[in-house]
Amino acid sequence: MADEKVNCIVVGAGPAGVSAAITMARAGLSVVVLERGEYPGAKNVQGAILYTQMLHEIIPNFWKDPKAAIERPVTEQRLWVMSDDSAIQLGFKSDRWLKEPHNCYTIVRVPFDQWYAKKAEEAGATLVCGMTVSDVIRANGRIVGVKTHDGEQLLADCVIAADGVNSMVAQMAGLRKELRSDEVALGVKEILAMPREKIEDRFCLERGEGATNEMLGKVTQGMLGYAFLYTNKETLSLGIGCKLSDFQRTRVKPYELLEALKNHPIVRRLIAGSSSLEYSAHLIPEGGYHSMPPLYADGILIAGDAAQMINPTHREGSNLAMTAGKLAGETVIEAKRRGDFSARTLSLFRKKLEATYIIKDLEDHKDVEEKVQKIPELISVYPDLLCEAAYEYFTVDGLPKRDHQRRIIARIRRQRGMFQLLKDAFRLRKVI
Ligand SMILES: Cc1cc2nc3c(=O)[nH]c(=O)nc-3n(C[C@H](O)[C@H](O)[C@H](O)COP(=O)(O)OP(=O)(O)OC[C@H]3O[C@@H](n4cnc5c(N)ncnc54)[C@H](O)[C@@H]3O)c2cc1C
Structure with missing residues (x-):
């Protein structure tokens, strides 16, 4: 890789990075995606609900692709307010959600990320897995490339930091600091195996349909957060996420919280007979609008979780990452057209984001947590x-x-x- 120069290095093969890579590669730019996981998705955790519209804008009619790694279209959403032994249920079910394009799907990130990253390769991007970016390279005050864990250097006109919640790249570029424990939530999740018919019987679903169940109240043991139970094809995704600062304050252990959730009388009945396939934990950036770093500087853009683009009130994150990745890609395409990768041209990214739901929603929800607290x-x-x-x-x-x-x-x-x-x-x- 030494001495190579490409138009754009994308750090991270999550939804933000892959969306950026697809957008730029389709426009003929030379793009390298560096992913620290052994394969895309290896390090990634999500509930996971995937909203259709934002991916449709990148891969039109993706749900018709027989290889698309999607689980079930969601036709019913439920919210439970829970005490120790009871729950009040609110819900919405609609036949309108039966029609394509469905509002959202359940997904499992490992197969989904692999399928999505393949789309970037098909568009012409080069994906290198097992490669951790360890530093940025600067020349004349601007970012001109990255160094990797094995001492390699790769140069580029522009770098997109799509490396998720901790974004070492944005930190190394001096654009943001390490997040405080009140700016992140910690989510823990298990994937539970259950036969297809049993899932459909238990959750009152017709063949192929999916449901989401979110849980508030006693299940979070006094912490700010919520639990979720989603139906996949032949698995359930059960998880819970609360503020990291609340975990520190209460000294509740994340795995004990998940265990207690599994034993709640209402949840216990729904997951009875399932077997655990996978346990994972991950941070969620929840600092919101107030914690967003500058989104660009000379030679660099930041997108997705790396830039705090999450709307936890509506459990949206991957869709924001996809839209932001796409807009970051479009910004780099424009910068190449102008032959100018300075902050002046890259500031277009912020303007593009302001014209979408991303900045508007983050702005509208900026004080929600404070008000709830x-x-x-x-x-x-x-x-x-x-x-x-x-x-x-x-x-x-x-x-x-x-x-x-x-x-x-x-x-x-x-x-x-x-x-x-x-x-x-x-x-x-x-x-x-
Ligand atoms: C428990 C939980 C539940 C969630 N539920 C939902 C949900 O239901 N719906 C929803 O829309 N969102 C949900 N989210 C949020 C969603 O997962 C994120 O918003 C989304 O993954 C952000 O995408 P991203 O591409 O910005 O970051 P990521 O998906 O985190 O991808 C970042 C990538 O960068 C790689 N990387 C990191 N550092 C380096 C480095 N130095 N070098 C190379 N590669 C690097 C990582 O391995 C990773 O592949 C949930 C999150 C959690 C934790």
Whole structure:
């Protein structure tokens, strides 16, 4: 690789890096993707829900590709607010989601990343796996290439840092610092094997359909976060993610949290008879808009998790990474046309992002976490309160309904107070 020069080096073969590589290679640019994993996806973790639109914009009608590594189109989404032994369920099911293009699919990252990276190679990009970028190369104050763990150097007109949440490349380029523990969540996940028919029976799905189940409340043991249970073809993805600073504060161990989730009476029934295939853990950048680093400098762009492009409220990350990767690729194409890879031309990337849902959504959600943290009772009091109220409401035990209602009101007064409840509802309205 020594002394070689290409138009663009992409660091990382995740959704952001591969989207950038496909976009540039199709336009005839010389592109090298460096991936530290032995194969694409080897190091990557996701729930995983993949939104259709953003990938469709890069690989049109990808779901028609028989080799596309997608699991099930999601036709139903459920949200459970959980106490220790009960759950209130909200959900949405729609026949509209049965039609193509489906809103989203469940995926498993290892096969998905391998399939997607192949698309970049087919477009003409060179993918080198097992190659960790260990430093950036500078000349005259700009980034002109990278060094790899084995001492190789590769030069380029431009580098795209798509190396995920820790982004050593963006740090080495001086564009961001190491993230604080309150800027990241830690997600732990298991893939559980279960026969196809059993999944469909248990989750009330027709053949091939998929469902998502998100869980809030007691399952996070007082920490900010949520759990998920998604249906794949012949596996389930069960996981939970909470703020890293909360793990440090509570000293709850991530694997114990996942184990407790598996033993929750509602989850236990759904996963009964399954066997564990894989356990993984990964950080999620959740600093949001306030934590976004500068997205460009002379000779470098940052995209995806590396730039904090995550919308945790809507469990969106891979779609933002794909859109950002594509726009980073388009920016490099324009820079090549102009023969100028300075920050002046690369600033186009920020403008392109501002015109999309990415910056708009991140801006709109920038204070959500702070607002939620101001009502800790959302996690510590309300899940129990709601489940108890539902228990009273639905239980038929010979008591007059008015007595059940009095009990509900008495419990609210005792645990939160009517005035405070109204105040919380008002504050929550602002969060939503
Ligand atoms: C538990 C969990 C659940 C999630 N659920 C969802 C979900 O349901 N839906 C959703 O849209 N998003 C979800 N996300 C977020 C999603 O996974 C990320 O937003 C997405 O993967 C970001 O893509 P990326 O390409 O920016 O980074 P990554 O996918 O992290 O890819 C970065 C790549 O860079 C490589 N790399 C890192 N450093 C180097 C280096 N120095 N040299 C070479 N290569 C390097 C890595 O090996 C990796 O392949 C979830 C995340 C977690 C952890």
